Amino acid sequence: MKIAMALVAALALGAPAAILTGDKALVISAQDVNAQLGGLVAQAKPTGSAGPIIATYGNLGLMLSVRTASGVGELHQRFDDLMIVEEGTATLVTGGALVDPKTGDNGEIRGTSVKGGTSKTIGVGDVVIVPAGVPHQILLAPGMVYKSMVAKIKES
Secondary structure, three states: OHHHHHHHHHHOOOOOOEEOOOOOOOOOOHHHHHHHHHHHHHHHOOOOEEOOEEEEEOOEEEEEEEEOOOOOEEEOOOEEEEEEEEEOOEEEEEOOEEEOOEEOOOOOEEEOEEEOOEEEEEOOOOEEEEOOOOOEEEEOOOOOOEEEEEEEEEOO
């Protein structure tokens, strides 16, 4: 149920940061999403990624994500990720184990990479669900720009 709610919400997303309340709906146009994603490319170049949260509602946070370089290995202890690829292609590695894991202040675990996972190519229009507790990493070819919408769904 949480994943389905997030998918519906993620498909409607794309405006400046917003807080949703129980009796209100937010619709963000595709034009606004694309404009915001385009504006994040320059911001992502120095570090390899940029990703503002654009809406929150209960256990759901919606964000935009732009990558200009491969990401680190990640394992979210309390959040499912639902990603919708908007531009580019990447290799998604899931499963296996984090290399050199370190737990951050927020309880999330990051590592230099994921070892022993399964690799899949993902591209425009693909929907990816990574449950809490699953190591994952997004790898990009040199020069690739990868854009996605991401729903972070907090486990109860």
